[in-house]
Amino acid sequence: MLRIEDLRATIDGREILQGLDLEINAGEVHAIMGPNGAGKSTLSSVLTGRDGYDISGKVTFEDEDLLEMAPEERAAKGIFLAFQYPVEIPGVGNMYFLRTAVNAVRRERGEPEVDAVTFLGSVKQHMAELDMDPGMLSRSVNDGFSGGEKKRNEVLQMAMLQPKLAILDETDSGLDIDALRLVAGGIQRLRSPERSMLIITHYPRLLEYVVPDYVHVLSQGRIIRTGDASLAYELEEEGYRGTEASLSGTGGGASK
């Protein structure tokens, strides 16, 4: 589904991604872990088309060149990013935003727009599952939302947009245990054989609920180690430094 080869990304003269390789097949859940500054968020930005990076390498999504596409085209192809810092848009109603997004994507895919009643029913169901107050629909997008509300709102959008590849950028950060459970439940419900996920995280706690098929360690812009879910706990015990040290001299570049 997603194939990344020798991806390099530079911003303000600094190379953040330094030859990253990764392949994600349909239905797989991958976690990327790594210390601050390893390039985790840069990876999510580059995959979704944020401006400002000089990029080389190759990224294909369902055999199409992803790097050539505008952000909205990537969204229409089914790539969704749950933002680490969801953006506030004052004055724009959450419901309106959601419906506009869903219909924009559907239109791009040649699907009919969803009618209001069906849409509302669907939103309310997902909100109930995430224990979100329906009143949040009439508030402005993320405006004045608490950290937990913002993250749940991201998962709600993901549920409504039904992406093929969901990239979750530190979706667990800043959540208390109850909120984490709700958010994780929302993510877990979306797991399916057709849908892949890339979970970017610093801590393994989200991975207790959403058990990944693969865990990768990102360090200095490349994947230096890959393992199964148990690697996450190993990292927690040893810390990233240990992992980096144990791998020094192996040449890195390990990927699945």
Next chain:
Amino acid sequence: MSTVESPTEIDTLEPPASETNADSEGQGNEEIREFIERDYQYGFVSDLDQEILPKGLNEDVVRFISAKKDEPEWLLEWRLNAFRHFMTMTEPHWQNVSFPKIDYQDISYWAGPKKKGPAPKSLDEIDPKTREMFDKLGISLAEQERLSGVAVDAIVDSVSVATTFKTKLAEAGVVFCSFSEAVRTHPELVRQYLGTVVPPRDNFFAALNSAVFSDGSFVFVPEGVRCPMELSTYFRMNAAETGQFERTLIIAEKGATVSYLEGCTAPMRDENQLHAAVVELIALDDANIKYSTVQNWYPGDENGVGGIYNFVTKRGKCAGHRSKISWTQVETGSAITWKYPSVVLQGDDSVGEFYSVAVTTHYQQADTGTKMVHIGKNTSSTIVSKGISAGKAQQTYRGQVKMMRSATGSRNHTQCDSLLIGSDCGAHTFPYIEVKNDSSEVEHEASTSKISDDQLFYCRQRGMNEEDATSMIVNGFCRDVFDELPMEFAVEAQALMRVSLEGSVG
């Protein structure tokens, strides 16, 4: 001179029945989309049988206009005084706009439909071509049709051609008619209030208007009456090389309430046309006047050729205690706008409000804002101004908040934000805050920035293209003002914004 076929399905803008409150601002989005391909859609010219006075300005022109309207002697004198004073004045240039010198002798000061016999006695007698023109504009002059909750006074060039729902309003005691008619039917009211808020000598354009004003709307809401429906005036400039100088006077007696809407369009022409209106509002004790404008005069083409010079004086006086005057404006049209709807807060505990969205694109220039003059005790005012500048446009917010010594315990809050789209436009904020007592509080906040890259990226990541995303963010930016508009106008305003900003992105 180009003519654009006007869509007839403008009423697709009518808000659909809403399913949920939450979705309310989503309404009309599809309809808005239909507007994308269109330029200024009101640019057509109607072939009306009109009488146009030769160009030029002198006492005879003033007398002609007055005679044309069978005005009483006192009004002619009033006009002539204004005219004589006007001749001693010079065109003001302190505004942050530039335009070639206007030759006031090269304008015709009167254009109106030719009278065929007596004035139409009922709406059925209106000239079919005039009716057709308003149909094209989406303004129905038939009472039973869609804007059934709104009474309309339709003004073409210099003359009011129709006023709907007069009978129904009369039952409530509300007078809503053309200014000329009011001079005939309610001379004592006109004489009592005309020029009391905007004196003829107030400024250059007010003096000019006072001398040559042709028609306009008149509203009188008697004591204790809540006007049973929205009142609306629709201004249409049709004739070439004419100026439009309407005069509107709204009086709300003690405890009266009225909401008044104003819309305006003009044909697309290569020349610049002058529009110099005067609006006076008077609110007595406990009265409440809400005045909303969607200004969509022809803005000129993408090279800055043509368009209306919109030099307007609008002022309200909260004469009575606890009275309230609220201005809401959405300004998307005109080549140059020069306009400061203001409130004089004379009565104690009176309230003034100004909510404004101004959009300038291409070579448009706007210098707009408000004045809040606090005289009475415990008066309060709110200013919310949202400016969007794109292309090569220059936009200025100019506002004055004045707390007089007598205005103890008064408050003002001003929020004034500008959004820039493109590197060749400008946005300027020129507030004047003057406080002469120590128990009043004034707070002013302002910001200027471009649309946030983060917001744009967030919307695009969710699948919206850049233009849709921009439109959504801009509409959100203006939300506080749109919320103040009556429903009929709010939807139209959002659609207008969309069309105005078309092509400014990317």
Next chain:
Amino acid sequence: MSLSPATIVESLDGHSSVSSRNGGNVSDSGRERYLEWLGANGLPTRHDEAWKYSPLKDLLARPLDRIASDDDGLAVDPSAIEAALGSINSVESEIRIVLVDGVYREDLSDDAEADGLTIGSVGTTAIDLTETSSDPSSAVRSRVDGFEMLNRGLGSAGVVVVAGDGRAVERPVHVVHLWSGSSDALLVQPHINIHVGVNAQLSVIESFVAAGSTFTNALTTVVIEADGMLRHYKLQSQATGSVHLSHVAVTQRRGSSLEAGAFMFGSSIGRNSIDVIAEGDRTSTDLFGLYLPRGSQHIDNVVTVEHAGHHGSSSQIYKGVIDDHARGSFSGHIIVDHGTVGTDAHQSNKSLLLDPVAQSDSRPWLEIFADDVSCTHGSAIGQLDPESMFYLRSRGIPLDDARAILVGGFINEVVDKVRSESIRHHVMRLVKDQVRSRFTAELGGEL
């Protein structure tokens, strides 16, 4: 015809009548040019936005005995101004420069050669500004007015302060403006010309302490070369009855930074103005001020920053406390030029009115010709928070003390902006005296 700023300019027709000023100096081509400008454009009128809140009528018609000449300042015997000199508090380890009636008195000033500083009268051989990239004193900018030209055309020769390239001058320069008192209503027009070289650092304090009904029309011109840094503080505590106009014109080159504070305490009519053109990229400009008019004082502040380079950042923070029937105003102006990117500019003005007839005017302007900006301004005019007042009084603090404490808290933010500790102490001492004299209350704690 009695002498006043207005009549001086009226008589400029061919400027013969004033050409006797300073011997032959008027024939100096620079002065010719300024006087020509002045003859053509005159002094400001009420239509000049920058003078909107100033009592122009009074200023223009202000009776003057005469224009100070360089001889006035030079002739004064040191003993005659001993008292005045003694009354000036020193800033710790300062390099003192004394001007009498606007004229540099080398004999009363410190030598600063060892500090990497060159100080001297304009025209002395020691100072050759032609070697530096520009001579700021001769640059006529787009925003000038008649009073600046009056200074340039008929003012004193001026003193030049140059921090050479790469020199970080540690000791602060303290410019003390003194008056001879040789004539009561004297028009005194000092010109300080500061040049901060490439990567050089300099701090300058200007203290104005005129007595009598002097009319001060001061000019400070500044160029900060690439990566240079200047801290400039204006401390104005002239006598009641005097007029104080002072204008600071700054040009900032690439990567330079400016911190400029103005503390306006004295004079009957006072006007502090600063106009910064951030010409180079990545400049930083930090402007702040405090004005505390009382009685019938009228104090105006006119602050302009023009961003002509990319990635400039600037802030303006001005606060006023206005008592009795005094008037205070702030006119801030941010201009962002077309074609620039990355400007970050902010402006804030807050004032407190302490008397029912006190008056405050605020005019925070933004003029933006580029889209890649983040600009804000805020303005608030009000009174001491009654809730806080009540709180303090309920704790047993008397009314006047409570007011002093709250005013002190309000003011602190501005004083804290003075980054140099020794200068901050100096400023704080002055501010304390001011607040104390207003409320007759002893201030403890921070202020």
